Amino acid sequence: MTLLRGRGYASVNYPTGMNLGGDPSQAIIHATTMGGFVVTLSSVDLGQGLKTVVAQCAAETLGIPMENVIIDTADTDTGPHCMGTFASRGTHRVGNAVIMAAREAREVMLQVAADELEVDAGDLETDGTGFVRLKGSPATKIHISDIALAAHFKQGKSISGRGIFLKERSYPVPETGEMDPDSCQAHACTVAEVEVDDETGIVTVLRMYNTYEIGRALNPAMVAQQVEGGAWMGVSHAIFESTEPYYPASRAHGPIDFCEYLMPGPAEIPVQTSVILERPASNGPFGAKGIGEMTANAPIPAIANAIFDACGVRLTTMPFTPESVLRGLDALRAA
Amino acid sequence: MTVTIVNLKVNGVDQAFMARPGTTLLLALREQLGLTGAKRGCAQGACGSCTVLLDGAPVVSCLVPATTVDGADIATVEGLADGQQLSDVQQAFLDGFATQCGFCTPGMLMSAEALLARNPDPTADEVNEAISGNVCRCTGYAPIVSAILDAAERRRNRVEATH
Amino acid sequence: MAKINPIDPDYFKDERAAPGFKVIGTTVPRSDALGHVTGRTEFFEDRTFPNLAHLKIHRSPHHHALIDSVDTSHAEQTPGVLRVLTYKDVPANWYGVLRLIGIGPDDEPVLAEDRVIYKGEPIVAVVADSEAAALEGASRVRVSYTELPAVLDVEEAMSPDAPIIKRAGTNYFVYEGHHSRRIRFGDVEAGFARADHVFDWRYSSAPIEHAPTETTGCIVVPQSNGRLLIHSNTQAAFFTLDNTALIINRAPTDLQVKGGTVGGGFGGKVDVMVEPLACIAATLTNRPVKFVYTREEEMQVSSPRAAERIYIKDGVLSDGRIVARKIMLYVDAGAYARHSPYGATKAAAHLPGPYTIPNVHADCHCVYTNRTPSSAMRGFGVTIADFAIESQMDRIARALDLDPLEFRLRNAYRDGDLKAHRKVASGTALIEVIQRAAELVGHELPEEYRAMSSTTPRGAQA
Structure with missing residues (x-):
C-alpha cells in the first residue's frame, strides 16, 4: 500500500444573479413610534444569513444602530415581492432594494429632525449610535426615538421608504446566444492537496487553499461561513455524492437515507486556509457580489487535478469514487 | 387502539402524555409536549437532528418508541439554558x-x-x-x-x- | 470564537477604499443564531394545528409506462383516510414553473394522467387523519400499467430513433427553434485550423441530491375568511404563491405564503412540489393539511442536480494561447423541464469559462430522459461545467508542459474583453485570485505573470 500525494489547481468565476425574464426584489421600510425601523420583505433566509446582512445594509444606510433594525420577512400579505433565494442573488438584489428604501426613509428622518432642531436637513448627519446631529456642532442633536415620536404625533409624517432592485430582462439572441444574464462576477482559485491510497482507492482531501474575490465582505464571519461551508460541499460533490451511483447505465442502487448517501463527516474534512480579495462591484450593495454558489465549484476540479498529480489517474466522471480510482490505476498498470 | 400513559421528566419537569402504539419519543415531544426544538430530519435515525438525552445518553428520538420512556429523564435543547443564561x-x-x-x-x-x-x-x-x-x-x-x-x-x- | 478569513488589502486598493462604514464590513452576530441554539427558531413543521391532516403519495414504480387503470377504492376504505385525490381533482393539472417568466410549454402534470415517465412520478394523493393512515392508504392504491421502453441516456435520447417520451414531440427543450441554447462567437473551425494542438475530451457527472437537513414541505391552513394560509419552506414565497394559484385555479389573493426560515435549500425548494396538492386537500377537507417529503422522497423523488455530459474541444497555440473552444453540453433534465431549460442557458452564458477565447462554439442541450426530473441546485449550469473546463485546463497544461497557473493567467479574461455571449467583461479578478493563491502555497510565478492585472487591457500587456 502506498499513500500518494498530489496537488491540483482550479480557478473559476461565478455570476451574481441569473435573469431572463426580469429579476426584481423589493423592500419597504417604516419607522415605529419609538424609532425602530422595520424592514419588510418577502425574501427567504435559507441559512446563509440574509436577514442579518440586509439588516446591516439598512443600519448602515439609515445611520442607526443594528438594534434599531427589525427584519420582517417572507409573509406575502405584508412583504413586497422578492423573486426568491437562488442564483447567488439574495444579498445583491435584496441588499440593493433595502439600501434604496433606507435612503428614502433616511431623507424623511433627517427632514423631521431638521424641523425639530430648526436647522437645514442638508447640514445634518447620523452618528450611528442613534443620534442625528448638526455637522460641526455635535451637541446639537436629537435621538431617533424623539424623531420618530415627532413624526408620528407632532409633524404627521411617515418615516418610510420604498426600494426595488430590478435586473432588467434579457432574452438571448437565438442564433448567437448574445445575452446579459448577470450583474457581476465573483472569482475563486482553489489549490487542493490530496492523498490517494493505491490499495483502497480512497481519496483524502488533506488541505485546501482558497482565494476568493467577493466584491465586499459585508460581514467577515459570515463570509467565512459561506466560503468554507461551500468548499466543504465541493469536496463532498467531488468524492462522495450521487443519487445514482451507476448513472446512466442503471437507475438502481439509489441511496434513500444518510447511511447510503455519503458526505464527508467532521473527521474527513480538509484544513481550509482562505484569503479574501475585494473588488467592489459597481452595482452591488456596498460593492458586494453573490458568492453563495461559487464556493462549491473550484474544489471539484482542483481535487480531480490533484488526484492526477498524485497517481496519474485522470478522472473525468464525478464523483471520484474509490472504485473509479482503482479502475484507473488498473488501467495504468495494464498500459 | 391501546393508549399508554407515559410519565417522565423532561428538562427537570414532571410530564405525562398519552402514547399510541407506534408513536416515537420525537413526535411525543414535538406534538404533545410542544417541545419542537428536536427536529425530524429523516425519521430513520440517520441525521441526528432529533437527538435528545435519555437518562443522560444521546439518542435519536425518532427511533425511540414513546411507550418505552416511562420513568425516564429526558433533556432537550429547550432545557439547556438557565433562564437567559446560555450553556x-x-x-x-x-x-x-x-x-x-x-x-x-x-x-x-x-x-x-x-x-x-x-x-x-x-x-x-x-x-x-x-x-x-x-x-x-x-x-x-x-x-x-x-x-x-x-x-x-x-x-x-x-x-x-x-x- | 468565529473564524474570519483575512482580507488582503493590497489588491484593488483604490477601488475598495471604504468610506467610513460603521456596520458594513464588521462581524455583527447573526440575528437568527440565538433562536437556533435555544431551539426556538420556528421552522414550518414546528407549528402544530388541531385536526391536522396528512398527505402522502402513491408513486410510479416504473420509468416509463402507460396507466391502464387506477383503483382507489381500497385506499378510500382505509381507516382514517379522508380523501383520495387524482389528476381529476387538480384544476389546472399541467404546469411548468417557468411560465411565470414566459417559458413554456407546460410539460408536467401535478398528478399523472394516462402515463408515467419516471420512477417515483406521483399518481394519487391520499389525505388522512394520521401520517400512518395516509401511508397505508397510499400503499393500497392499485394501478395497472403497460410498460414502455425507457430512455436513460442523454445522447441516446437525442438520437433520431429514440422513443419520444414527451408529448411536445422532442426529447429535448426547444430554444427558439434550436435543439440547444447556442453560443456562436468568432469562427471556431478557423481557430482549430490555426491551432498548433487540438485537444478533445469528455467529462460527465451523476445526479446529486441537495440533502437539506429539513425536507421539503408545507402546512396549509384554511382561514375563517376562506383564504388558504400556506406555511412553507419554499425558497421563493411569491413564486410558490403564483404557481400554486395557477395550478389550483384560485385567485392569488386567496393565498398567503408564510415562510422565510428554511432548514437548507441549495436550490431544492424552488420547484413548487408540495403546496398545490396540500392546498387542494385543505380545501376539500376544510382541515389543515401537512405535506412533507420523507427522506427517501427527498433523495430519490425530489429534483437532484442534473447529471451532465460535456465534450470540450480546444485549439491551442504552442505558446499556450487558446484560440478555439467548442463545447457540446448535455443537461439530463430527467422527465420534466422544471428549471433545467434555464440551467442550460446559464451554462451557455458561462462558457467558455473565465478565459478570453476568440472563437467559441457551444451547444447546451436540455435533454429529457425517464428519470427523476432535475432542477436548480447551487450553481447549476456552472458547477459541472467548471469541473470540465478546469480539468481540461490542467490536461492541456500538462500536455504542453506549461505551468498550470501560468497557462490560466495567459488566457484569463480581463476588463474590457468581449465574452462569448457578447457582454463586455468588467470587475474581473481572475488574475488576482490566481496570483494570490500562488502566493498562498508558495507556487512561484515569473515576474511577467506577477505583473499581470485584470484592469490592464489585454492589448497593453503581452
Missing part, C-alpha cells in the same frame, strides 16, 4: 458562528452536551466521533468542532474558577 455549548456555538440554517443545531448541541458531560477535555477526534451521527449540510463542520472544543475549555475554566 457553554450554546454560547460557544453562538460566538463561533457555528450555525447556519440551524436545523441540525439542536441535535448537535445535545450530542455535544452529552460528550462534555462524560469527557470534559475531549480531543478533536473525540468531538468528531461524538457528532458523527449528526448531519450538517451548511457549515462544513469545522466551526461546529471548534465551538465544542471552545465550550469544553469554557467549562473547564469555570470549574477551575470555582475551586
Whole structure:
C-alpha cells in the first residue's frame, strides 16, 4: 500500500444573479413610534444569513444602530415581492432594494429632525449610535426615538421608504446566444492537496487553499461561513455524492437515507486556509457580489487535478469514487 | 387502539402524555409536549437532528418508541439554558458562528452536551466521533468542532474558577 | 470564537477604499443564531394545528409506462383516510414553473394522467387523519400499467430513433427553434485550423441530491375568511404563491405564503412540489393539511442536480494561447423541464469559462430522459461545467508542459474583453485570485505573470 500525494489547481468565476425574464426584489421600510425601523420583505433566509446582512445594509444606510433594525420577512400579505433565494442573488438584489428604501426613509428622518432642531436637513448627519446631529456642532442633536415620536404625533409624517432592485430582462439572441444574464462576477482559485491510497482507492482531501474575490465582505464571519461551508460541499460533490451511483447505465442502487448517501463527516474534512480579495462591484450593495454558489465549484476540479498529480489517474466522471480510482490505476498498470 | 400513559421528566419537569402504539419519543415531544426544538430530519435515525438525552445518553428520538420512556429523564435543547443564561455549548456555538440554517443545531448541541458531560477535555477526534451521527449540510463542520472544543475549555475554566 | 478569513488589502486598493462604514464590513452576530441554539427558531413543521391532516403519495414504480387503470377504492376504505385525490381533482393539472417568466410549454402534470415517465412520478394523493393512515392508504392504491421502453441516456435520447417520451414531440427543450441554447462567437473551425494542438475530451457527472437537513414541505391552513394560509419552506414565497394559484385555479389573493426560515435549500425548494396538492386537500377537507417529503422522497423523488455530459474541444497555440473552444453540453433534465431549460442557458452564458477565447462554439442541450426530473441546485449550469473546463485546463497544461497557473493567467479574461455571449467583461479578478493563491502555497510565478492585472487591457500587456 502506498499513500500518494498530489496537488491540483482550479480557478473559476461565478455570476451574481441569473435573469431572463426580469429579476426584481423589493423592500419597504417604516419607522415605529419609538424609532425602530422595520424592514419588510418577502425574501427567504435559507441559512446563509440574509436577514442579518440586509439588516446591516439598512443600519448602515439609515445611520442607526443594528438594534434599531427589525427584519420582517417572507409573509406575502405584508412583504413586497422578492423573486426568491437562488442564483447567488439574495444579498445583491435584496441588499440593493433595502439600501434604496433606507435612503428614502433616511431623507424623511433627517427632514423631521431638521424641523425639530430648526436647522437645514442638508447640514445634518447620523452618528450611528442613534443620534442625528448638526455637522460641526455635535451637541446639537436629537435621538431617533424623539424623531420618530415627532413624526408620528407632532409633524404627521411617515418615516418610510420604498426600494426595488430590478435586473432588467434579457432574452438571448437565438442564433448567437448574445445575452446579459448577470450583474457581476465573483472569482475563486482553489489549490487542493490530496492523498490517494493505491490499495483502497480512497481519496483524502488533506488541505485546501482558497482565494476568493467577493466584491465586499459585508460581514467577515459570515463570509467565512459561506466560503468554507461551500468548499466543504465541493469536496463532498467531488468524492462522495450521487443519487445514482451507476448513472446512466442503471437507475438502481439509489441511496434513500444518510447511511447510503455519503458526505464527508467532521473527521474527513480538509484544513481550509482562505484569503479574501475585494473588488467592489459597481452595482452591488456596498460593492458586494453573490458568492453563495461559487464556493462549491473550484474544489471539484482542483481535487480531480490533484488526484492526477498524485497517481496519474485522470478522472473525468464525478464523483471520484474509490472504485473509479482503482479502475484507473488498473488501467495504468495494464498500459 | 391501546393508549399508554407515559410519565417522565423532561428538562427537570414532571410530564405525562398519552402514547399510541407506534408513536416515537420525537413526535411525543414535538406534538404533545410542544417541545419542537428536536427536529425530524429523516425519521430513520440517520441525521441526528432529533437527538435528545435519555437518562443522560444521546439518542435519536425518532427511533425511540414513546411507550418505552416511562420513568425516564429526558433533556432537550429547550432545557439547556438557565433562564437567559446560555450553556457553554450554546454560547460557544453562538460566538463561533457555528450555525447556519440551524436545523441540525439542536441535535448537535445535545450530542455535544452529552460528550462534555462524560469527557470534559475531549480531543478533536473525540468531538468528531461524538457528532458523527449528526448531519450538517451548511457549515462544513469545522466551526461546529471548534465551538465544542471552545465550550469544553469554557467549562473547564469555570470549574477551575470555582475551586 | 468565529473564524474570519483575512482580507488582503493590497489588491484593488483604490477601488475598495471604504468610506467610513460603521456596520458594513464588521462581524455583527447573526440575528437568527440565538433562536437556533435555544431551539426556538420556528421552522414550518414546528407549528402544530388541531385536526391536522396528512398527505402522502402513491408513486410510479416504473420509468416509463402507460396507466391502464387506477383503483382507489381500497385506499378510500382505509381507516382514517379522508380523501383520495387524482389528476381529476387538480384544476389546472399541467404546469411548468417557468411560465411565470414566459417559458413554456407546460410539460408536467401535478398528478399523472394516462402515463408515467419516471420512477417515483406521483399518481394519487391520499389525505388522512394520521401520517400512518395516509401511508397505508397510499400503499393500497392499485394501478395497472403497460410498460414502455425507457430512455436513460442523454445522447441516446437525442438520437433520431429514440422513443419520444414527451408529448411536445422532442426529447429535448426547444430554444427558439434550436435543439440547444447556442453560443456562436468568432469562427471556431478557423481557430482549430490555426491551432498548433487540438485537444478533445469528455467529462460527465451523476445526479446529486441537495440533502437539506429539513425536507421539503408545507402546512396549509384554511382561514375563517376562506383564504388558504400556506406555511412553507419554499425558497421563493411569491413564486410558490403564483404557481400554486395557477395550478389550483384560485385567485392569488386567496393565498398567503408564510415562510422565510428554511432548514437548507441549495436550490431544492424552488420547484413548487408540495403546496398545490396540500392546498387542494385543505380545501376539500376544510382541515389543515401537512405535506412533507420523507427522506427517501427527498433523495430519490425530489429534483437532484442534473447529471451532465460535456465534450470540450480546444485549439491551442504552442505558446499556450487558446484560440478555439467548442463545447457540446448535455443537461439530463430527467422527465420534466422544471428549471433545467434555464440551467442550460446559464451554462451557455458561462462558457467558455473565465478565459478570453476568440472563437467559441457551444451547444447546451436540455435533454429529457425517464428519470427523476432535475432542477436548480447551487450553481447549476456552472458547477459541472467548471469541473470540465478546469480539468481540461490542467490536461492541456500538462500536455504542453506549461505551468498550470501560468497557462490560466495567459488566457484569463480581463476588463474590457468581449465574452462569448457578447457582454463586455468588467470587475474581473481572475488574475488576482490566481496570483494570490500562488502566493498562498508558495507556487512561484515569473515576474511577467506577477505583473499581470485584470484592469490592464489585454492589448497593453503581452
